[in-house]
Amino acid sequence: MTEQEQILSLREQLHKHNYNYYVLNAPAISDKEFDDMMHLLQELEQKHPEMTDANSPTMRVGSDLSKDFKQVQHRYPMLSLGNTYSESELTDFYNRVKELLGNEEFEICCELKFDGTSISLIYENGKLVQAVTRGDGEKGDDVTDNVKTIKTIPLVLHGDYPQSFEIRGEILMPWEVFEELNKEREAKEEPLFANPRNAASGTLKLQNSTIVASRKLDAYLYYLLGDQVPCEGHYENMQKAASWGFKISEHMRKAKNLQDVFDYIKYWDVERKNLPVATDGIVLKVNSLRQQRHLGFTAKSPRWAIAYKFQAEKALTRLNQVTFQVGRTGVITPVANLEPVQLSGTVVKRASLHNADIIEGLDLHIGDMVYVEKGGEIIPKITGVDTDSRGFMLGDKVRFIARCPECGTPLVRFEGEAAHYCPNDAGCPPQIKGKIEHFISRKAMAIDGLGPETVDLFYQIGLVHNVADLYSLKAIDIRGLDRMGDKSAVKIIRGIADSKQVPFERVLFAIGIRFVGETAAKKLAKAFGNIEALGNATKEQLMEVDEIGEKIAQSVVTFFALPANRTLINRLKEAGLQMEKQAEEEVIHSNKLAGLLIVISGLFRHHSREEYKDMIEKHGGKNVGSISSRTSFVLAGENMGPAKLEKAQKLGIKIINEDDFLQMLL
Numbered sequence: 001m002t003e004q005e006q007i008l009s010l011r012e013q014l015h016k017h018n019y020n021y022y023v024l025n026a027p028a029i030s031d032k033e034f035d036d037m038m039h040l041l042q043e044l045e046q047k048h049p050e051m052t053d054a055n056s057p058t059m060r061v062g063s064d065l066s067k068d069f070k071q072v073q074h075r076y077p078m079l080s081l082g083n084t085y086s087e088s089e090l091t092d093f094y095n096r097v098k099e100l101l102g103n104e105e106f107e108i109c110c111e112l113k114f115d116g117t118s119i120s121l122i123y124e125n126g127k128l129v130q131a132v133t134r135g136d137g138e139k140g141d142d143v144t145d146n147v148k149t150i151k152t153i154p155l156v157l158h159g160d161y162p163q164s165f166e167i168r169g170e171i172l173m174p175w176e177v178f179e180e181l182n183k184e185r186e187a188k189e190e191p192l193f194a195n196p197r198n199a200a201s202g203t204l205k206l207q208n209s210t211i212v213a214s215r216k217l218d219a220y221l222y223y224l225l226g227d228q229v230p231c232e233g234h235y236e237n238m239q240k241a242a243s244w245g246f247k248i249s250e251h252m253r254k255a256k257n258l259q260d261v262f263d264y265i266k267y268w269d270v271e272r273k274n275l276p277v278a279t280d281g282i283v284l285k286v287n288s289l290r291q292q293r294h295l296g297f298t299a300k301s302p303r304w305a306i307a308y309k310f311q312a313e314k315a316l317t318r319l320n321q322v323t324f325q326v327g328r329t330g331v332i333t334p335v336a337n338l339e340p341v342q343l344s345g346t347v348v349k350r351a352s353l354h355n356a357d358i359i360e361g362l363d364l365h366i367g368d369m370v371y372v373e374k375g376g377e378i379i380p381k382i383t384g385v386d387t388d389s390r391g392f393m394l395g396d397k398v399r400f401i402a403r404c405p406e407c408g409t410p411l412v413r414f415e416g417e418a419a420h421y422c423p424n425d426a427g428c429p430p431q432i433k434g435k436i437e438h439f440i441s442r443k444a445m446a447i448d449g450l451g452p453e454t455v456d457l458f459y460q461i462g463l464v465h466n467v468a469d470l471y472s473l474k475a476i477d478i479r480g481l482d483r484m485g486d487k488s489a490v491k492i493i494r495g496i497a498d499s500k501q502v503p504f505e506r507v508l509f510a511i512g513i514r515f516v517g518e519t520a521a522k523k524l525a526k527a528f529g530n531i532e533a534l535g536n537a538t539k540e541q542l543m544e545v546d547e548i549g550e551k552i553a554q555s556v557v558t559f560f561a562l563p564a565n566r567t568l569i570n571r572l573k574e575a576g577l578q579m580e581k582q583a584e585e586e587v588i589h590s591n592k593l594a595g596l597l598i599v600i601s602g603l604f605r606h607h608s609r610e611e612y613k614d615m616i617e618k619h620g621g622k623n624v625g626s627i628s629s630r631t632s633f634v635l636a637g638e639n640m641g642p643a644k645l646e647k648a649q650k651l652g653i654k655i656i657n658e659d660d661f662l663q664m665l666l
């Protein structure tokens, strides 16, 4: 077998294994075998740039190239569905269909209404060529690169698929992924996604498909369109689509009468809670395409389908008290303490009130009967007050506090932000403890043996007031405390000592500058090299760094403007922590590209476009925007623009792929 043939065979096998693993949930080979095949394919593809294929399984990794989305006109407008919450309106729908079909027999396909973000996928000759969001229904965003990272969406089909068709469905973030993502965001004090739907649509619109790939989106397809659909029934078409490689819900059922429909609804209103993804109702579709055509559309939606929405789960209960919590960075979160009430299978005692504006908007009074909802959210929220049940005894109006409940410091609210903060970050107990907990956590300094309870204990007895104090601890200070044996004491002290080797970027993350998460810390460490340079940087200089916006830049400046923070950093430095970025294999500056004019085009895998620009310059070359007869060569990635390709070919200009380019610089 030639290497070219091997590439084709590996691609075919990997597509199949992807399908077995992600769609059928039935892997046929081990993860290791899969990875090995993938690596081999990657290697071979690098050797054979002429074999590049936008739909190769290796393309699922995404690209970190930023770009705005192209707007695309939908071939068939993406309409919405009429919807109802009432069974009697469903009966009306059913009877209307019956009447319009002149009492002809008909079947209704019942399916789950997935609560994500809708997508239209275009396939030509068995390959995914375009993925477009709903947009305004007429035009949507071309999010093909992002969608290609979703493992349950086939890039290449198998079986007897039509040459050209469109298939629509829903992109979803599974509950588990959503909860994990929010946990990470909470740790970074980034705004949480309210529900998996927002998280899915937010993710799909990200400019960096590498991040999209990491978010583990899923997709169900539910509507096939085109001139050559294989079957006369919608249900049958979906089964066909499943055989080509699509993920189709296994819970679709054909109903012969209204009773079947109600049974389906009744079952799923309860059972949906056990599904891995969010659903918000049931969709009913007349199954026969001929009958669908006969029924047609209104201006907004098909007459042959309707959505029945489940009631958002709601409960009425008493508001007993509002408390205010102080987070690691001083954010104040108001929490409603409720008379315990049963809601979607759990007992709810507390609900978030988010911020002062929300409290004001609800006009809350202590003792009010309030509506609590869970809907798509995991954190229950208060959506309204039952003012009728107030009577004569109106409780105190709930007001946002003016001082920190923990340390009494007057709160501040920054312009344009909804949250209130306690600015006393060096003296406010939960902030101090929270900062230490963050500092020792796995992704920060990863100090073994220390956990929140130990931190709390050390703080309570006055051993540790800030993270720098950790480095003065001795085994003798902590041995014997609260059943702490010699072994644990030694382990903690060793863990603390070991943390002095943690690289600068993680130290920077560990320090806990507001809004500086792991990525920002990496970028800042790389750009400034050491803590002094970072501390002296102006807001403008900070904003010149890739991915550092005004919010982060301002926060860094504010942090270093505080003498207490500078003292802390100095103490950490004296303790021996890494405050300087270790030299990486620096790009050796050379003249290898001296005098060359190089055009960059397409999507890259190993480095970003910015990094390639940088390399060109460091090696004496010049990056130019457009191809002319003077261009030395084009550095081409995946999906190089067709106009550029044509021009380069016409002028006989060499096209070099990224691997060969990197080779040139060695």
Ligand code: IVH
Binding pocket: 079, 080, 081, 082, 111, 112, 113, 114, 115, 117, 118, 119, 169, 170, 222, 223, 283, 302, 305, 307
């Ligand atoms: S069929 C013309 N089926 O609900 C019919 N839609 O307002 C096209 N949805 O935008 C839609 N699950 O995003 C259909 N099983 C399902 C669905 C579904 C969720 C979404 C879809 C659409 C909205 C309807």
